[in-house]
Amino acid sequence: MQASSQIPHDVNYLDYKGKYKGLLSWILSTDHKRIALLYMFSMMTLFMVGVCLGLAMKLELIAPGKTIMGPQDYNAVFTVHGVIMIFMIVIPGLPAVFGNFLLPIMIGAKDVAFPKLNLFSWYVYIAGAVLVISSVLFGDGTPDTGWTFYAPYSFKTGTNMLPAIFGAFVLGFSSILTGLNFIVTIHRLRAPGMTWRKLPLFPWTLYGTAWIQLLATPVVGITLLLVSLERLFGIGVFDPALGGDPVLYQHLFWIYSHPAVYIMILPAMGAISEIIPTFSQKHVFGYNAIVVSTLAIAFVGYFVWGHHMFTAGMSGTAQYTFSILTFLVAIPSAIKVFNWISTMYKGSISLETPFYWAVSFIFVFMIGGLSGLVLGALATDVYVHDTAFVVAHFHFIVFGGVGFSFFAAIHYWFPKMFGRMYDKTWANVGWIFFFIGFLALYTPMFYLGLQGMPRRYYDYLEQFHSANILSTLGSWVMTFGLVITVINLFRSAKIGEIAPANPWNGKTLEWTVPSPPPVENFDVIPVYEEQDGPYEY
Amino acid sequence: MENEKHHIVPYRTYFYILAALLVFTLLSIEVTSIELGGLTVAAALLFASLKSFLVLTYFMHLKFDKPYIRIMVVFVLMIFLAVIIITFFDYFFR
Amino acid sequence: MSQAIHHDEHYDAEGSKIGMWLFIFTELLLFGGLFIIYSVYRYMNPDAFHLAAEELNRTVGSINTIILLISSMTIAMSTSALQKGQKGTTILLLEITFMLGLIFLVNKYFEWGVKFDHGIFPGSQHMLDTLSQGEILFFGLYFAMTGLHAIHIIVGMIVIGFALAGVSKGKVHADRSALLENAGLYWHLVDLIWIFLFPLFYLIH
Amino acid sequence: MYILATTQASNFVSGVDRAFLIILSVCFFFLIGLTVTMIYFIFRYNKKRNPQATQIKGSTTLEIIWTGIPLILVLIMFYYGWAGWAPMKKAPEDSFQIDVVARMWNFTFQYENGKKTDTLFVPMNRPVKLNLNSMDVIHSLYIPAFRVKEDVVPGREKFLWFIPEKEGVYELFCTEYCGLQHSYMYNWVKTMPQEDFDKWYTDTTAQVASAKVDSPTAAGKRIMTNIGCFACHTIDGNKLVGPTFKGLYGHEVTVKAGGETKTVVADDEYIKKSILDPNSEIVDGFNKGLMQSYQGQLSDTEISQIIEYIKTLK
Ligand code: HEA
């Protein structure tokens, strides 16, 4: 049992040679940092697929009528795009990549509570992804229901729904296991002296997220299972022909999928809450308020699912209840925005790439969130529901929010993860193209939605043409920025300057260990004294 | 270090609990065979809740564990209840 | 792998117990989804549910309830036995639990078998022809929920099997009882769910 | 469209647009205000200008203020959202009723006097109530100019109502994704002054059955257009979701029925059966369950008119 002392503490996790070599030393490693990178590379691959599908859709929509594909392909493309992006990228994204990498280090632990389970979650994730992808490659045609799998269409269509639905179910399971692991880790493995009120904000958001993963995911699990049973045996639960209620399917789907949007955004907010103080060199403004708002979002976010169903035929009572709850959940988000901005007040701000990404995050998040208010009000939602306005809302907030935060985070923690600096000039160039392209891509969709263009439309009337052209052009600019950013990161991981342990003068624990961190993070578990804290500059 | 000594529950306690559970089961069978209309559902659910309370506190050791687990359980059940109630805002008022 | 060994060294009973509880929460909500569906459809088709429930055999249901309750007690006792250091009793109690689980499944098998013989199974033409929509829903849910519950019984039995092996090999003992305790927690969860399934399907007429 | 005055065509417009205006102005106020503040901070407290940060940990007063004010604002937004929506929930008793049948992928509007159209004709300044029925999956009826939208859910009785207030022709979309031709499931609403409407309503000649397609054709073709056969079938030999009608009549068709494959001749009997009980015999190479029965929606005379038309498609 003396094995632990055999691990040399001066070897970082990238160079460490364990029992296995090569690829095996990665896919069999239980080191949380290696698992994080496993997730990152698998997600990157899937993400590229999703991006290409997105671009294909935009290209199709550049003009009315057929451009590059037929309606069946278009329907399949947005379904697979949505499924990949939601279930495989943004829901597991930040927790699985940055949570895995940083959570143990930030709370002063050597690993997560159940390292083997952690590796197992990755395998489950891959299994789910493979299942979904297999539905594209084999069988009677790519699923074409949209990522929402609404009944009864999802069991009427002749396409290959079973593997896709089951894959989504499996992916949910992976996300449950990760959440479980994180909660136990945070409860049990905090460094001595690190009380709950000294827990950095990113772990706090992971904690909130993990609870939603745990409590919401099973509901969609069972729902998707029932849809599969329905397709296989016709048990009748959601089939109106057999007395089932398709609206009940929507309830169950959104009971998960609304909280899921907070699974996506909370860790993103957490990363921003780390980045803003570091680059302002200032204690975060309103630590308690940010923590409370995190928990409040997680909690209230559980009860607002009905705002996706305002036209589905709920009772009036349910409609205005959900509307008012939706408005309440906007308040904690507002609190966070105010606190971030106040953190900059009287700070000493250094303009680095992660900070640019973080500020643009706040900007696009505000647009996305505020457009959410338009959707939350009854009269206006009835008008814009299922139009391009909704598409603009969620791209601004899902991909604007989570995507921008992801890039802020990857630049911020890049030196820690790979021990090298990225090239600053290229990173900034990438950002500016991305940002401008992003606005050009999605802002026109708000306009289209207000004009009344429905979503999931392969073809459209002439009056929607000009805005669509602008949007397609924007998608190219943004992709250009994305390509620069990604290439720059890949190159820098190999040839960038060697990075110091703490390039940004951050105060959380991950900056106290060498870059890249050694295999077990800490030689000696740090101990927090009374005056220590994550943001004491 | 952490492995605090467990509270060892005597067999006797478990036996009593089982007896209580069986009694509740019988009672619920009896009650539901009388015609009570809408109350039948309520009665059956009441007994089920009593039974699950016993299982949770004794068989599942909540009584002897640290309080935060109990808090978590209560919290989860509350969330679940709230979800059902809010769902019924739709069906009840349709 | 050395990392793995390293972590075994930090045996954290409390940690794995929380882990188990969290897992139980997700299981509760998994069934929770089904309970929501059940209550909505019951609310929408009270008469049909009433009628369909008459088809189910109360006696079999009650017997299965009693079996599960007893098995819950035996597995709870086994933890006490382990902590008292009575290895033999522990093993015996676990074996009884396992057998009770098996009997439950056998009962279920016959119960389902009878239904199938009557032409009541998901997607059957007989159901479509003779039953009302509410009744079809009732039986759809009946098969989905008790089926899922039966799967949980099987998983629970596998976990008990592991605990049993651990105890007899001496890997699980008074100071390292987490595996057994977690098996117990899981089994109680299975019991807990049945406590609600039983009145909802068999009792409320 | 929303911004154009020409689209303000129903009684709901003012309520909905007021909600839009109020919510959007609050949104723009915060968006611009916060962005400007943020940019100002970035310049003012730049490292060059402000090398030493002042540590401020928070302020309870501020937290309360910026919880309270947004709270009040969102309650106001909620109120206007509710006020614009509440009247949509209850249709007046004396509404002019029209039955809507939605199916993959068209809408059919059935009037009380038996008229059937695929374009919606409505009289002005009079409450119109649409009773929504779906044959297969969920659709959604959306008329942007009227600010109304309601899902059409199979197995549920739902409605939608409005008072048209401006003469014109407006778009009508299906906004709930419903499969292959979802994006072609749009049509038009034509609002007419009461006298014009009455004239149209009592006129039994075919010309005005549809606002856009008004070339006079055989009765069979008109029926098929109105009830939406051409969403799935073509008359030019191309294959859509269903087989083409070109050259169908009198030729042999390979069908699967209950696991067996056989060939039948497409005669009157066969076509009638295909319309009333489409899933009993499935044409080889096509999917079951897509075409729904038209039992009860097409009368025998209408079916024979359809057959007559199909006969002409050599
Ligand atoms: C990360 C994901 C994410 C997040 C965080 C949110 C956040 C919010 N969402 Fe969004 N939403 C989605 C992802 C997300 N959403 C997706 C994917 C869909 C579509 C699904 C589909 O149909 O395919 C959707 C759809 C959707 C709908 C349904 C639309 C429809 O189909 O008709 C609604 C309706 O209420 C809504 C509302 C909101 C609201 C009120 C918030 C709030 O939480 C936002 C809070 C934020 C702010 C308010 C901004 C910051 C605050 C300020 C700048 C201060 C000023 C504030 C005030 C005065 C209040 N969203």
Ligand code: HEA
């Ligand atoms: C995360 C979510 C996400 C992301 C990133 C995107 C990215 C893109 N989306 Fe996406 N989109 C959805 C989620 C997303 N989409 C969903 C849920 C739907 C609804 C589907 C449905 O209706 O069922 C949809 C639908 C949708 C439509 C509407 C289809 C319709 O209604 O007709 C269109 C139209 O053009 C579109 C375009 C694009 C384009 C051009 C891109 C891309 O080309 C943009 C390129 C992206 C980037 C340049 C970088 C973003 C970076 C990150 C997110 C971080 C990555 C993280 C890791 C690698 C860990 N999308």
Ligand code: CUA
């Ligand atoms: Cu009908 Cu979309």
Ligand SMILES: [Cu+2]
């Ligand atoms: Cu939502």
